[in-house]
Amino acid sequence: MSLRDLLNGLPIPILQAPMVGASLDALAVAVSEAGGMGSLAAGALSPEEIGRAVAGMKARTGAPFGVNLLMAPRAEPAAAELDAALARLAPWYQALGAPLPEAPNSFAVDFEAQLAAVTEAAPAVASFTFAILTGEQVEALHRAGVLVVGTATTVAEARAWAEVGADGICAQGFEAGGHRGHFLAEAEASLVGTMALVATIRAAVDLPVIAAGGIMDGRGVAAALALGAAAVQMGTAFLLSDEATTSAPWRRALAGAGDDPTRLTRAFTGRHARGVENRFMRQMHGVQDDVPAYPVQNRLTQPLRAAAAKAGDPEMLSLWAGQGVRLAAAGPAADMVRRWWAEAGEAAAEVAARTGRGTDG
Numbered sequence: 001m002s003l004r005d006l007l008n009g010l011p012i013p014i015l016q017a018p019m020v021g022a023s024l025d026a027l028a029v030a031v032s033e034a035g036g037m038g039s040l041a042a043g044a045l046s047p048e049e050i051g052r053a054v055a056g057m058k059a060r061t062g063a064p065f066g067v068n069l070l071m072a073p074r075a076e077p078a079a080a081e082l083d084a085a086l087a088r089l090a091p092w093y094q095a096l097g098a099p100l101p102e103a104p105n106s107f108a109v110d111f112e113a114q115l116a117a118v119t120e121a122a123p124a125v126a127s128f129t130f131a132i133l134t135g136e137q138v139e140a141l142h143r144a145g146v147l148v149v150g151t152a153t154t155v156a157e158a159r160a161w162a163e164v165g166a167d168g169i170c171a172q173g174f175e176a177g178g179h180r181g182h183f184l185a186e187a188e189a190s191l192v193g194t195m196a197l198v199a200t201i202r203a204a205v206d207l208p209v210i211a212a213g214g215i216m217d218g219r220g221v222a223a224a225l226a227l228g229a230a231a232v233q234m235g236t237a238f239l240l241s242d243e244a245t246t247s248a249p250w251r252r253a254l255a256g257a258g259d260d261p262t263r264l265t266r267a268f269t270g271r272h273a274r275g276v277e278n279r280f281m282r283q284m285h286g287v288q289d290d291v292p293a294y295p296v297q298n299r300l301t302q303p304l305r306a307a308a309a310k311a312g313d314p315e316m317l318s319l320w321a322g323q324g325v326r327l328a329a330a331g332p333a334a335d336m337v338r339r340w341w342a343e344a345g346e347a348a349a350e351v352a353a354r355t356g357r358g359t360d361g
């Protein structure tokens with residue numbers, strides 16, 4: 001089956017964005033069962049955990065779902081770089097009364113091993129961000145019956161994914177919450193809004209485009225489909241759902257976010273990501289270009305963020321969220337998916353009436 005057929009066959013073309021730190025199998029299964037398509041955020045899972053989670057999900061739903069991996073580069077930072085990065089973080093650890101971690105010798109789960117586990121577990125779809133697979137890796141997934149979606153933040157990245165044989169493109173606009181998926185140009189040169197990105201990728205590449213970034217309700221869903229997206233991928237809109245694993249202080253910060261609360265920062269992980277601005281982001285802003293690149297800084301701040309979550313302190317926690325966060329609401333994920341789809345129908349009817357194409361004139 002082609003990805004286009006799979007997406008066209010979904011009762012509701014709403015995909016739940018995989019979100020490391022905020023979503024696991026429960027959210028993905030709930031969305032797939034509701035008629036959309038969920039995705040397991042497997043970026044931080046070991047190969048064994050991936051195998052177990054996918055087997056468990058297949059036992060719970062016959063509907064298609066995706067598995068997502070973060071393509072972290074292998075990191076071997078010099079000892080002096082690690083020492084400097086830890087010294088910069090020391091006051092933050094101290095403020096929380098948490099011990100400064102020892103310099104670790106591993107920074108992320110081995111990507112090749114994760115990829116082998118995904119290929120073996122064979123979900124309907126596998127999606128990737130931060131880098132690009134080789135043609136051989138895509139072929140191996142295809143041989144296992146897995147459709148491949150590549151994240152692109154520019155037209156050039158979409159073309160690159162098409163060249164290695166991907167089945168579809170997740171077009172990530174700069175409104176999106178969480179990490180930027182850019183991999184060809186630098187972050188600042190990869191900040192295209194969802195509307196322009198979906199339209200230009202669709203014109204450049206003959207593959208189904210999944211629109212991501214700033215889509216928060218049925219109006220956003222209808223708008224993306226009108227632009228020619230085959231489906232939408234929503235992340236921030238699910239962060240307050242019952243099934244999301246979003247921590248309590250993070251949930252409070254999202255629910256209480258004011259107008260225009262998000263910023264891009266490199267300070268937490270060494271890769272640009274969008275979240276609700278807090279004290280850590282503000283105070284680290286001036287040195288964010290000095291911190292080690294992902295995944296090193298990500299690993300060095302993990303214990304800090306875990307301690308902050310435990311202490312209920314939102315000021316030292318990564319509060320990832322997209323520009324539409326003000327529209328996020330709580331509730332069961334299945335209800336959200338069904339409500340957004342009904343709203344999308346209403347929005348489309350309003351537009352049809354406005355353009356003189358409504359059935360009742």
Ligand SMILES: Cc1cc2nc3c(=O)[nH]c(=O)nc-3n(C[C@H](O)[C@H](O)[C@H](O)COP(=O)(O)O)c2cc1C
Pocket residue numbers: 017018019020021022041042043068069070128129151172175176177178179212213214215233234235236237320321322323324
């Ligand atoms: C908390 C959070 C975590 C995320 N983690 C991942 C991830 O693990 N893999 C991935 O491909 N995208 C990840 N994203 C990005 C989403 O796939 C998607 O691009 C984004 O959520 C869309 O924008 P929106 O948040 O405005 O809906 C994450 C987004 C958020 C908000």
